[in-house]
Structure formats: C-alpha cells, structure tokens
Amino acid sequence: MATKKTILFLGATGGVGLSALRRSLAAGHTCIALCRTPANLTAQLNTTTTSNSNTTTLPPNLHIITGNAHNPSDLHACLTHPSTAPSGGVDIIVSSIGARPTLRGMSDAHVCEKGMEVLLGALRAVKEERVGGKVPRLVAVSSTGISEVARDVPILLAGLYKVLLHTPHVDKKKMERLVVAAGGKGEVEWTLVRGSFYTSGSATEGLVRVGVEDPVKGVREKEAVGYTISREDVGKWMFEECLDKEGREWVGKAAILTY
Numbered sequence: 001m002a003t004k005k006t007i008l009f010l011g012a013t014g015g016v017g018l019s020a021l022r023r024s025l026a027a028g029h030t031c032i033a034l035c036r037t038p039a040n041l042t043a044q045l046n047t048t049t050t051s052n053s054n055t056t057t058l059p060p061n062l063h064i065i066t067g068n069a070h071n072p073s074d075l076h077a078c079l080t081h082p083s084t085a086p087s088g089g090v091d092i093i094v095s096s097i098g099a100r101p102t103l104r105g106m107s108d109a110h111v112c113e114k115g116m117e118v119l120l121g122a123l124r125a126v127k128e129e130r131v132g133g134k135v136p137r138l139v140a141v142s143s144t145g146i147s148e149v150a151r152d153v154p155i156l157l158a159g160l161y162k163v164l165l166h167t168p169h170v171d172k173k174k175m176e177r178l179v180v181a182a183g184g185k186g187e188v189e190w191t192l193v194r195g196s197f198y199t200s201g202s203a204t205e206g207l208v209r210v211g212v213e214d215p216v217k218g219v220r221e222k223e224a225v226g227y228t229i230s231r232e233d234v235g236k237w238m239f240e241e242c243l244d245k246e247g248r249e250w251v252g253k254a255a256i257l258t259y
C-alpha cells in the first residue's frame with residue numbers, strides 16, 4: 001500500500017491540477033490547495049449538498065487555503081498548515097499554475113517564473129522547520145516546445161509553437177531554470193512535466209506515450225513526439241507516477257507526455 005503523503009497543489013482549479021488533486025483525494029492523501037477563488041475549486045469537485053441547507057461537504061483530507069501563489073505569506077501558510085504536522089512538512093508540491101490568453105496577450109506573462117521564485121523562497125524560509133531536513137518533492141508542470149536538447153513537438157507544429165506560444169514558453173523556460181537550480185542546491189527533488197497540446201478529453205488507459213529528458217546532462221533518454229494529450233491524462237500520469245508512488249525514477253527528469 002502506498003504511503004499517505006501531504007501534497008500541496010498550486011493551480012488546482014486548472015484541468016491538470018484538478019485531475020491530480022481528485023485522484024490524490026480519492027487515494028487518501030492529505031491535500032492542501034491554494035486557490036485565489038476557492039469557489040472555483042469547490043464547484044468542480046464532486047461535492048454533496050444537503051437538501052435542507054446550502055452547505056457543501058468537502059473531503060475531510062482537503063484543506064483549501066485562500067491566497068495567491070505570488071504572495072510569500074500565502075505560500076508560508078500552506079507550507080506550515082497544521083495538516084502538515086504529522087508528516088513533518090509538505091511532502092510534495094505540485095505547481096500547475098498558468099496564465100490565460102487575452103485579447104492583449106497572456107493574462108500574466110511571468111506567472112510561472114514568479115510563482116516558482118516565491119515558492120522556492122517560501123521553502124527556504126521554512127527549511128529549518130522541516131523534520132529531519134526532509135527535502136520536498138516538486139512536480140512542476142511545464143510544456144513541450146521549450147526543450148534545449150531535442151525537438152519534442154511535431155515538425156508541422158514547431159513553427160506555429162514558436163510564434164504563438166513565445167511568451168508562455170519563455171516563462172516556462174525561466175521557471176524550469178529556477179527549478180533545476182534549486183535542485184542543484186539540494187533544496188528540492190524535482191520532476192518537470194511537459195505535456196503536448198492539451199485537450200479537454202477524458203483520461204485514457206494505455207494511450208499515453210512518455211518521453212524522458214535529463215535537462216542537467218542535456219540528454220534525451222526516450223523520444224515521444226505527438227500532437228495532443230488531455231489535461232485529465234496529464235494529471236493522471238502525475239498522480240500515478242509522481243504522487244501516489246515514490247516515483248524516484250522521475251527525480252531530476254523532464255517527462256514528455258503525449259498520445
């Protein structure tokens with residue numbers, strides 16, 4: 001039986017984070033979700049509303065904290081939440097925050113870079129409080145199309161990606177560099193998750209192909225080039241490979257997920 005963990009979710013109202021959160025809750029892990037608007041999360045969770053009142057029953061292993069992933073004190077509140085006490089600190093952090101396209105460009109061109117800076121700063125601030133100097137796992141959702149090692153998007157899409165996704169890709173690259181640098185200092189044990197173009201489809205069985213890259217050594221260990229993957233499947237893969245089991249084979253790797 002998998003050990004129960006304490007997992008912090010940043011970006012749980014988005015499709016990938018929600019898919020991983022739902023599965024983690026069902027598996028009995030203690031989950032903390034930092035949300036700017038908690039109602040965006042509760043509305044999407046399978047909750048029951050009693051007929052006589054408007055109260056919503058949330059899973060007992062879910063702790064929602066209202067706040068912004070760019071605010072150090074909100075991150076501190078998550079990392080020191082009373083529910084983390086039994087495991088001596090958060091075991092795993094899943095960061096899947098992202099910006100949305102608007103008529104004037106992305107809603108926040110630096111959302112991932114800034115979020116990672118703040119998260120890593122908050123982790124440094126609580127380092128001494130972590131039981132036995134335990135190093136937290138960090139699963140950071142990034143993107144295909146940004147590898148400096150080898151192409152991971154189909155040749156037909158490569159040009160389009162460069163033009164249309166330039167801004168979010170610069171942001172993701174900066175985020176990845178922060179993650180890898182923190183790993184180099186022994187502050188986190190990281191995995192980067194690079195999905196291809198997202199769809200809103202359901203999770204599948206046996207259809208996901210997984211490529212592997214070692215960004216530190218600059219080596220592509222396994223190829224997987226494809227067009228799309230559903231958010232549900234990205235979250236499912238993260239849950240199964242990085243959250244529910246130890247998943248040590250993914251530490252220090254970028255996983256490329258596609259159909």
Ligand SMILES: NC(=O)c1ccc[n+]([C@@H]2O[C@H](COP(=O)([O-])OP(=O)(O)OC[C@H]3O[C@@H](n4cnc5c(N)ncnc54)[C@H](OP(=O)(O)O)[C@@H]3O)[C@@H](O)[C@H]2O)c1
Pocket residue numbers: 010011012013014015016017034035036037040067068069070096097098099100111112141142143144168194195196197198199231
């Ligand atoms: N679209 C694609 O094809 C594609 C492909 C590969 C990778 N990606 C990346 O994969 C990641 C996950 O995507 P997704 O579709 O699951 O999510 P999404 O729909 O882009 O949602 C982003 C999430 O980030 C949260 N967020 C943004 N800024 C925040 C802040 N300052 N503080 C707290 N929360 C914040 C949002 O919360 P609110 O509810 O408060 O808005 C939401 O939960 C994103 O980084 C995305 O860019 C996308």
